[in-house]
Structures are given as structure tokens and as C-alpha cells.
Amino acid sequence: MNIKISHILLLLFTVASDFLTKHYISTNLKLYETIEIIPNFFDITYVLNDGAAWSILKGQIIFFYIISVIALGVLVFMYVKTYYNDKLSKLGIVLMIGGTIGNFIDRLRFQYVIDFLSFQFGSYHFPVFNLADSFLVIGVGCLIFSMLLKKEGHYV
Secondary structure: OOOOHHHHHHHHHHHHHHHHHHHHHHHHOOOOOEEEEEOOOEEEEEEEEOOOHHHOOOOOHHHHHHHHHHHHHHHHHHHHHOOOOOHHHHHHHHHHHHHHHHHHHHHHHHOOEEEEEEEEEOOEEOOOEOHHHHHHHHHHHHHHHHHHHHHOOOOO
């Protein structure tokens, strides 16, 4: 198994930045408090989520424990089995591992996840999320983009 130091550092960065931002929000804002950053577009809003995206499966903490452990196992397996020169896929997997660990830490500590990034587009308010969620989405995007490039015969 060949693990790059840069991947370990990225993993540590994702977990630490997620943890530190959640800690800052939870110690400096009151629950449901909002700080407007960009009017009618972006706010910091402290909320708790005991479900998944869009608060689906609310209160199913045992399910989230199990799915997190399974996801981490699958992601580590994918990392190990991904070709060394497939840099974009490896990057995506590391981001996904970091995001999974970040939210898993919250669920283990509190039985919920701290969310605070709030965007709105006109009258539509996107569900509040956190850095771990962002890392997961970016990681999935890297994997999809890598697959599309491979399909076209390019390797990144």
C-alpha cells in the first residue's frame, strides 16, 4: 500500500478544519443564530442536524454509525485499489474520507451534526451544511470527473 504524505496532510486538514469550524460556531453562536455574510445569498447559521442531507432519516443514529463505518471501509479499500497514477480519484477519495470522519466525529460526540453554511437562491433556501459535507461533495465530483476523463482516454 502506497500512501502519499500529501494525502495524509490533506486528510488531517479536512478533519481539523471541519472540527475547528464546528467548534468555533458552537461556542460563539447561539443555536439558530444567523450572521449575514452576503445579503440574500450567504449566511452563517448555527443549526443541529440529527439526520442526513435535508434532514432525512432524522434520529436514526445507529444507522448513521453503521453506514459511516461501512463507508470508511469502502473508501479506504477504494484508495488502496486505485492506481497510483490516478491522482484525481485518490484526491477525491481522501476528501470523502475526511468528510465522512468529520461528520462521524460529531455523531459520536453529540448524536447530531453541527451545520452552519447557509445559502439561498432567490426564495429557495439550500439546506444548511458544513465543511465535511463540502469535502464529501468535492470528493464525489473529483471521482466523477476522473471517470469521465478516463472514458475519454485521459488520465489525471
